[in-house]
Amino acid sequence: MPLVTVDATVLQAFPYSETSKILRLLTAGHGVQSVIAKGARRAKSRFGGVLEPFTDGAATFYLKENRDLHTLREFELNHPRQALGQDLVRFGAASLLAEIVLRTASEQAAPEIFHRVRAALTELERAPTPRVEAIALAHAWGLVSALGFAPGVHRCVHCAGPLPAGDLFFDYGAGGLLCGECGGGGGGGRVVPADARADLERLLAGETPDLDRTAAHWQLLARFLGYHLVDAGSLRSLEFLAEQVGES
Numbered sequence: 001m002p003l004v005t006v007d008a009t010v011l012q013a014f015p016y017s018e019t020s021k022i023l024r025l026l027t028a029g030h031g032v033q034s035v036i037a038k039g040a041r042r043a044k045s046r047f048g049g050v051l052e053p054f055t056d057g058a059a060t061f062y063l064k065e066n067r068d069l070h071t072l073r074e075f076e077l078n079h080p081r082q083a084l085g086q087d088l089v090r091f092g093a094a095s096l097l098a099e100i101v102l103r104t105a106s107e108q109a110a111p112e113i114f115h116r117v118r119a120a121l122t123e124l125e126r127a128p129t130p131r132v133e134a135i136a137l138a139h140a141w142g143l144v145s146a147l148g149f150a151p152g153v154h155r156c157v158h159c160a161g162p163l164p165a166g167d168l169f170f171d172y173g174a175g176g177l178l179c180g181e182c183g184g185g186g187g188g189g190r191v192v193p194a195d196a197r198a199d200l201e202r203l204l205a206g207e208t209p210d211l212d213r214t215a216a217h218w219q220l221l222a223r224f225l226g227y228h229l230v231d232a233g234s235l236r237s238l239e240f241l242a243e244q245v246g247e248s
Contacts, residue, residue: 003073006030008059009118011098013051015041021051023072024102025059028114032105035061035072047075054081054094054121083125088244090124093136095237097121097143103229104147116146133245134208137217141203149228152176153201158183167193170220172227190220214245 011032012024021040025033040047050057056079061072084094097120101113120139127135144150156163157176169183170176170192177183177192192200196216202209203217211217222238229235 002063003060004030004063005058005060005074007078007114008033008057008075009114009121010051010053010055010057011102013053022069023051024105026098026101026114026117027059028111029109030063031107031110032101033061033063033070033107034068035059035070037072037075048077050077050080051075052080052085053098054084055079056081056118079122081121081125084121087129087132089132089136089241090127092237092241092244093124093132093139094121096136096140096235096241099235099237100140100143100147100225100229103235112146113143116143131208133214134203134211136241137211137214137221138203138206138208140221141200142206144225145204149175150204151200151224153197153204156182165194167191168197172223175224175228190223192220218242218245 006027006029008025008027010023011026013021016022016036019039019041021037023035023037025035027033037047037051039045040051055077058076058078059072060074061070064070084090097117101117123135123139124132141150153176154163155161156179157171157174158178159182161179163177163179168177169189171178171183171189173188177197199209199211199217218238218241222235225235
């Protein structure tokens, strides 16, 4: 039962019994790990109330082989990211990134995902308010791409042929845009106007275009994830975000 100390980001925290908490931690070398922080809910806990979602720190825990839950011994706070909890859109965007990771989680080393999520949370925390939604969409699509299931937007996802200019049909099930010969308004998709298509390409490239209206972008992301994220169904964080951004 080795004692390990790793840089970690708290993706999720919830009560366990009257005195403890269970945390889902994202690490570079051990993927996502579940730990129990015994006594964390006590008034005089040694954890000092720092075990909140999106907090960065050095976590020390007993890594038990073939166990799903490990015991947290220490958590040295590095970055609390309190600003994320003070703005509902920022909090919702951070929750979306965490939920995507948790839905696809494993205990395998994932340094790219770890550093990507940390950078995204930091940018969401510091971004000017008018830029938060575009930044959130870019990081969400970027995380989807890093996990290996980005939508196809450069060639037809049915025939692999070139895509013409103009409005095109986005097929959720097929996972991307269709050329005029392969698609044309059937079920399980939507027409993406040319300007929205250009914005989507930029978001997938990690850029943050100026978006006059974001509701359609959130809807596209939500439906795509519903088709392609493992056991996705409905993501609670996206439902929360929809309530916050409305028809922005």
